[in-house]
Amino acid sequence: MSLDTLAAERREPTAHPSTSAKPSLIGMDRAALAAALGAIGVPQRQQKMRSAQLWHWLYLRGAASFDAMSNVGRDLRQALAEHYSILRPEIVSEQISVDGTRKWLFRFPPEGAGRPVEVETVYIPEEGRGTLCVSSQVGCTLTCRFCHTGTQRLVRNLTAGEIVAQIIAARERIGDFPDLATPEGAIVPAEGRLVSNIVMMGMGEPLYNFDNVREALRIASDGEGLSLSKRRITLSTSGVVPEIARTGSEIGCMLAISLHAVRDELRDELVPINKKWPIAELLQACRNYPGLSNARRITFEYVMLKGVNDSLAEARELVRLLKGIPAKINLIPFNPWPGSAYECSDWDQIELFAEVVNRAGYASPIRTPRGRDIFAACGQLKSASERLTRRERETQGLVEAGA
Structure with a gap:
């Protein structure tokens, strides 16, 4: 099999297809889990302990069925299975790049009277770390000119559960959860985790879905569950x-x-x-970012577009604008997609741009394109979900948000 054939391979896995109409426990915090237990008759005095058990099995051990929860009584497991789901999203397709990057197309069941929706999630393995690029919306409202996702109109926001489910499904698919049968599986490993970092850089604008993103990332960073350090979680906003x-x-x-x-x-x-919040307002918000320090620098992403934004004069102006902000500048070679109007800057020009920024004292790594051959690179994600009708979007409160 040639490398091109391998890169384009599409699998049709059927593990944990999410077809249940039952409410999912995935994405619930401890209070919501306690309320869910109360709704099926668990006495209030037991709810804290039982919700802690569920939290452990869902987020630390990655249990895919209630039957796997060995310290939960049989009657309670049966009641949970009758009323709730912990199914993963359906994996519609999986593509593996020649560089090891994986892209999944996940399908989620309808929300209320809506339709099933699909999002793309990307896993990027690197030496000493593995980064999962997670989506927050189906489609996007921002129409950034260089971004493929921006050509797909917004369908809806993802729920906190759907955001967390991307993390769980990806970790399960690559074998990053502990063996449920071993006692060691109850301990968060200090090293060797395949998903060590999360970036909210997939489909959508995370801050237009703030509440759900916040709840999902609180679960992701909880030390008794998915247990990812907040310093290993990055949220990207336009x-x-x-x-x-x-x-x-x-x-x-x-x-x-x-x-x-x-x-x-x-x-x-x-x-x-930028027409709503221009550069000066944006950078002032960055200067005021809570907790900003040299140890918690802001990353500024700068896609390199040939003849558009890659002159050395613009490099010098970038340095001037960011003066006083603890920052790192990621230079991103433009990743082409069908119909895009731009070209990637010449490599020599990118290096000259980086040199100007480096001399000013800023780290300016040039991001190595990953997964280009499967359209998994930065700015290339797009699903095939259909746009909702205006009435459906009004029902979900998206029209008022500017969708």
């Missing part, structure tokens, strides 16, 4: 300025800004949200 301070105070994760231009007139074109 610049929803009013929610940036809340991100620092209520989530406490690392922050990344999709900047991509140093002049408002160009950023208005590349990242249209």
Whole structure:
């Protein structure tokens, strides 16, 4: 089999197809789990202990069925199975790049009277770490000119459970949960985890789905469950300025800004949200980010577009704009997609741009493109979910949000 054939391979796994109409426990915090237990008759005096058991099995051990929860009584396991689900999303397809990057197309069941929806999630293995790129919306409202996801209109926000389920399904698929049969499985490993980092850089604008993203990331960072350090969770925003301070105070994760231009007139074109919150307002919100320090720098993402934003004058202006902000600047070679209007900057020009930034004292790594051959690289994600009708979107409160 050739490398091209391997890269394009599409599998049709059927593990844990999410077809249940029962409410899912995945994505519930401890209070919600306690309420769910109370709803099926568990006495209040037992709810704290029982919800702790469920938390352990769902988020630390990765149990895929209630029967696997060995310290939960048979009667309670049966009652849980009758009323609730812990099914994973259906894996519609899995693609594996020649560089080891994996992209999954996950399908979630209808929410209420809606339709099933699909999102893409990407796993990037690297030496000493593994990064999972997670989606927060089906589609996007922002229409950034260089981003493939921006060509797919917003269908709906993902729930906290659907965001967490991407993490659980990916970890299960790559064998990153402990063996349920071994006592050691009850301990969070200090090293060797395949998913060591999460980036909210998949489909959608996370800060237009703030509440669900916040709840999902609180579960992801809980030390008794998925147990990912907040310093290993990065949320990327195109610049929803009013929610940036809340991100620092209520989530406490690392922050990344999709900047991509140093002049408002160009950023208005590349990242249209700039018309609402221009560069000066965005950078002031960054300077005020709670917890900002040299140890908790903001990452500024800058996609390199040939002849558009890659001049050395723009590199110098970038340095000037970021003065006083503890920052790292990720230079991203543009990843092409069918119909895109841009070209990637020449490699020599990217290196000259990086040199200007480096000389000013900022780390400016050039991001190695990963998964380009399966359209899993930055800016290439897009699912085939259909756009909702206006009435369906009004029902879900998306029209008011600017969808």
